Amino acid sequence: MIEITAIPALQDNYIWVIHDNSHAAVVDPGESEPVLAFLRTRNLQLDAILCTHRHGDHIGGIAALREVYNVPVYGRRHTKNPHITNDLYEGAQVKLAALDIEFDIIEVPGHLDDHIAFITPGFVFCGDVLFGGGCGRNFEGTPAQLHHSLQRLAHLPDSMRVYCAHEYTAANLRFALACEPGNQALQQRIAATQQLRAANQPTLPSTIALEKATNPFLRCTLPEIIHTLQHRGLTDTSELGVFTALREWKNHF
C-alpha cells in the first residue's frame, strides 16, 4: 500500500516521500538530512528522486542523497540543475517499478520556464506552480503561461490530491479572503487550516476541487473577484487580465 509522507524542510518546504513498506521515492529534496533520517527510521530503500524544478530549496539535498543512494534523478536538465539523470519533457512517463507507480509528465511554465509536474491517477506533485489557496510567483515567462499552467492543473479530476511544495496555505487564504470575502467554502477552509496549523499539521495535500472552490487564481471569472479588483482600479476584466492583476496584487500583499 502506497503512502505519501510530508517531511518538513528548510523554512516552509515539504519534501514528499512516496513509499510502501520497503521502497521509497522522494520529491524535491531541498535537504538531505531529514530524508535520510526518515528512510533510516522506516528502513526504506530509496529508488528515485523526482524534481519539479531547479530552485535550490528543491534540489539542495540531491547530491548528498546520491552519495548514499545512487538512484536516478528525474526532472528537467538545466545548467543550474546538473543532478538530473533522466531528462523529462511534456508527454514523458516515469515508471517506478518497485512502487508500481507510473507518472505522466506535463510542462507547467510560469514559475520557472522549465517547471514540470508529475501526475499519476489520484495525485499530482506540482512543485511551486499551484499552492494551497495560491500560486507560484511568476519569476520566468509570462502571466499567460502561468495562467495556462494553472488551468491545465485545474482540469485534472476534482478528486485528485494536490501535493504542493510549500506550506503557504494560511497566508494565501488571507489573500483569497481579501479577494472574495463572501466565499463560504473559503471561510470554511480558513477555519480548517487554522486548526491544522495550530496542531502543527500540514494543510496539504489539497484537492483540485478544493482549489477550484477557494483559490482566487483558479477563479478569475468570478464576479466578486472581478468587482474587488475593479475597486482597486482594474480595467481589463478578461480572465487573463484578472489573473495578472491578482498575481501583481499578491506580490505585494
Next chain:
Amino acid sequence: MKLLAIQLGYQKTIAKLLVMIAAKGVLIYSARPFG
C-alpha cells in the same frame, strides 16, 4: 511619523530586493518568496 515612514519604505525596498534575489536563485530569504 516621518522616521517611521522612511523606515517602512526601506523595509519594503529590502523585501522587494530579497524577492528579486530569490528569483535569480542566489539567496532565499523572505516570508514567502516563491508564492
